[in-house]
Every structure is written in structure tokens, then in C-alpha cells.
Amino acid sequence: MERSQFLRTSLCLGALCGVRPLAAEQAQAVEPAPPAPPSPCERTVAFARNWVRSFMENLDAQLPEAQRVALMEARGARLRAGRRHQDG
Numbered sequence: 197m198e199r200s201q202f203l204r205t206s207l208c209l210g211a212l213c214g215v216r217p218l219a220a221e222q223a224q225a226v227e228p229a230p231p232a233p234p235s236p237c238e239r240t241v242a243f244a245r246n247w248v249r250s251f252m253e254n255l256d257a258q259l260p261e262a263q264r265v266a267l268m269e270a271r272g273a274r275l276r277a278g279r280r281h282q283d284g
Contacts, residue, residue, distance in 0.1 A: 234242070255264050 255267070259267070
């Protein structure tokens, strides 16, 4: 087999193999699968986001600026020190 014939055949086969997966992806794109139910981790993350948002809104509504800043700075210092769940 000559080099040019080998390259032509290889390119044609490669192109054909590349077109089949593309056609399959397009067929799947026409009929999308129903959305999967949220996993327990996704629900936990969503709960935490909502809780933090609500907590911060309450801080904004109920504490003066100086107290909010002091509270957030103290919490940040404890996190930097690695005492996330320890008292004192």
C-alpha cells in the first residue's frame, strides 16, 4: 500500500469515526433527559446557603455596623486559628 493511499484511507476512517459520535450527541440533544433529583449533598449545600443568607440579613437588620464588623472579625480570627467548632 502506498503512503498516499494509506493516509487517505486513514483520514476517511477517522472522519467516519468522528461523525458517528457527533450524530449520536445530536440525537441526544433533541430529546433531553429528565433532570435528576437533587442529591443529599446538593440539598445540604442549598440549605447552608439559605441559612447563611438569612443569618447575614438578620445581622444587617438587627446589629449596628460596629457590632457586625467586630463579630465578623472575631469569627474570621477563630477560623484562621483553626478553632472552628471549639468554644473559648
